Amino acid sequence: MTPTGETVPTRADGRVVVLISGAGSNLAALVQAQRDEGYAARVVAVVTDNPAAGGLEHARKAGIATAVVAPSDFSDRAAWDAALAATVTAFHPDLVVCAGFMRILGGPFLERWGGRTINTHPALLPSFPGAHGVRDALAYGVRVTGCTVHVVDAGVDTGPIIAQGTVEVRDDDDEASLHERIKVVERALLVEWVGRLAHAGWSVSGRLVRVGR
Ligand code: GRF
Numbered sequence: 001m002t003p004t005g006e007t008v009p010t011r012a013d014g015r016v017v018v019l020i021s022g023a024g025s026n027l028a029a030l031v032q033a034q035r036d037e038g039y040a041a042r043v044v045a046v047v048t049d050n051p052a053a054g055g056l057e058h059a060r061k062a063g064i065a066t067a068v069v070a071p072s073d074f075s076d077r078a079a080w081d082a083a084l085a086a087t088v089t090a091f092h093p094d095l096v097v098c099a100g101f102m103r104i105l106g107g108p109f110l111e112r113w114g115g116r117t118i119n120t121h122p123a124l125l126p127s128f129p130g131a132h133g134v135r136d137a138l139a140y141g142v143r144v145t146g147c148t149v150h151v152v153d154a155g156v157d158t159g160p161i162i163a164q165g166t167v168e169v170r171d172d173d174d175e176a177s178l179h180e181r182i183k184v185v186e187r188a189l190l191v192e193w194v195g196r197l198a199h200a201g202w203s204v205s206g207r208l209v210r211v212g213r
Contacts, residue, residue: 007203008094008116014041014198017093019084019101020048024055026099026120029187030194031062040199045091047084049103065091071103081108088113095197098152099190102131105152115204117152118197120190122182124148124164129157134179143169145178147186149193151204160207162197165189 018027027046033039046059047067059066067087074080085108088096098105098119105117123133125148130136137145146166153159165185169178193211200212 006115008201014095015044015091015093016041016095016097016194016198017045017047017088017091018043019088019096019098020046020053020055021050021102022053022055022100024053024058024100025183026187026190027055028058029191030097030099031058031064033191033195039195041095041194041197044093045088047087047091049084049101055100077106078108081106085109085112095194097190097194104156107154110152110154114153115151118162118194119150119152119157119159120186121148121150121157122179122186124166125150125157125161133157134182135175138169138173138175138178145169145182147182147189149189151209160204160209162202162209162211163189163193 018030020027030041030043034042043064045065045067046056047069048056049070051068051070056066069080069084069087071080074083089112094116096113096117098117121129121133123137124146128136144166146164148164149162150157151159151162167182167185196211202209202211
C-alpha cells in the first residue's frame, strides 16, 4: 500500500488496469482517449468479476488483455480478493481504475493496491454512496447531482475525492435518463483525471489529493 502523503511515481507511459462489471462505456472512453499519442495513460488490461460483462468486448476489439476473476470460483471473499490482487499485479499497473466495478475491494487487494486505485461513482459524494447512487439522489429530490472520481479506501465510496462533475436534475427525469446524462459528464471527467494522474503522479494527505509533485 502506498503510504499516505507519498507522491506516487509515474512512468512516461502510465500503465492502467481497468476493473469493470458491466457495459464498460467508461472503459471505452479511456480506450478512445489513448488513441491520442499525447494521452499519458495506457489501458494494459481489463479485469472483471463478471464473465458476461459487455465491456470485455471493448477491450478485445482494442487488442487489450482481459482476465476474469469470478467470486464463484473461490472458496471465500479473502481468496477472491487475493486472486484479484495477483491478477492485477501481473499486469504491473501504475494505476488501477474501477469503472463500473460493482464489488467492494477488501484487505488483500488494498494492501497491495491501496493508494493507487481510484473509482468513479455516479453521485456527488459523500451524498448517495453505494450501488444505487442515481436512484437515491433522484428519490431524495436533489436538484443537482453528478459524479465523483475518488481514491478507493476500505469503505463504500468513502475515499479521498479527486474530482467531481455536476449534472442538473430535470423534472421529468427517471433513473435511466438521469444516469445517461451523468455518464456523459462522468466519462469526460474520468478521461481527464486518469490522464492527469498518469502524467503527473499524485499524493494523498489525509483527505486531500494533490496531483503533481
Ligand atoms: C457508471 O455510472 C459507474 O459510475 C457506475 O456504473 C456505471 C458503469 O457504467 N458504478 P459503464 O459500465 O462504464 O458503462
